[in-house]
Amino acid sequence: MLPYAQRLTQEAVLPRHVCILLTWLKVAAALGAICLTPVADAHAADVQLGERYPLPFVHVSDVPVNITEQLVRSALPGAPGAAEEAGSVTMAQLLSRCTENAETRMLADKAVEVALAEQRLVAALAAVRQRLASASLTFAVQRTGGAFIITNAREVETVLAAAEAELEQVRASPLFGGIMAKFEEVEQLLAAVATSILATLRCQDTFLLLSALMHSPEVLPVVPELAPGWDTLSSAWRKLTFNVKEAALLVAVTQSLQDVDVIEEAMRQMVARVTQGMVGPMREAFPRLHWVSDQVLLESLAVAADPGALPPALLTACFHGLQRLLVVE
Secondary structure, rough: HHHHHHHOOOOOOOOOHHHHHHHHHHHHHHHHHHOOOOOOOOHHOOEOOOOOOOEOOOOOOOOOOOOOHHHHHHHHHOOOOOOHHHHHHHHHHHHHHHHOOOOHHHHHHHHHHHHHHHHEEEEEEEHHHHHHHOEEEEOOOOEEEEEEOEOOOHHHHHHHHHHHHHHHHHHHOHHHHHHHHHHHHHHHHHHHHHHHHHHHHHHHHHHHHHHHHHHHOOOOOOOOOOHHHHHHHHHHHHHHHHHHHHOOEEHHHHHOOOOOHHHHHHHHHHHHHHHHHHHHHHHHOOOHHHOOOOHHHHHHOOOOOOOOHOHHHHHHHHHOOOOOOOOOO
16 A cells, blocks of 8 residues: 555645546446446547546446446536545545555556646646746847837747747647646736737837838828827837836736737838828839839838848839849949
8 A cells, every 4th residue: 555655645646636536436436336338439438537537448447338427427526425525535545445456556546647747737837937937038239219129039939939839738638627727827928928029029120110211201291290190109119118128028028018009009000101191102103013012112112212222022023033133323
């Protein structure tokens, strides 16, 4: 009995696992008192016991058997009397039940395996949480347009993608049900961080584009009514990037990004207004620009003062076969 006493008192073995084990032992005892009827498909006879844990008959007997619905229902944890029974069983009684025969010992081993496997899943969730807590943003030394610019966007996206992949591995475990509450906590944390950080990176790209457009002599005269709104919006963005730089760590940054969705929507509307005022007339004047997307045209306007910086997509869309533009002054 000593080996089982040591195994069943491990930190990983929770009261819920003891309850599951008692359920399995109860089913095993009931099976010993009924006629075992082989079934053609063992998988079809699987019974769900505990918190999403399957109880294939191989865990109870080497011979697949039919179990009546009434028997299973009475043995389920949570059924009337199940919790009371689990709470009233002493360690000596549990050890006595577990060591009655080879089948009960196998069930005890299985319950401990489940507990240890769940412990590993919880450790994996803790690793994801730690990954998010330790990741941070880095910023350029000099500001652009008065705003701090994030320089490790690709690395941050990689961290978020890796964390999501690790969570998917945990979710795919057949023992996922036992750690669902802890999983949901980490999943919600990742969702909050990813949503705010990715929105911030999108806003940064849009800010850089708008900053160039609003200082372009070709754009501002066409949409002069946007100037006051741009001043307010750029000021809000500069303040936000200052707070983000102060926080730096991804999880801490999330607290500073509660209004990023509002800023993103305001930027989106401003881009739409610039597009409406500029892109249509440009395409009317130069029909070839109908082959160019709105985004590429706006990026081209942003660097209009430097023809050598025109996006390659603009050239290839307008002139098939053209690879680059050589500007000779």
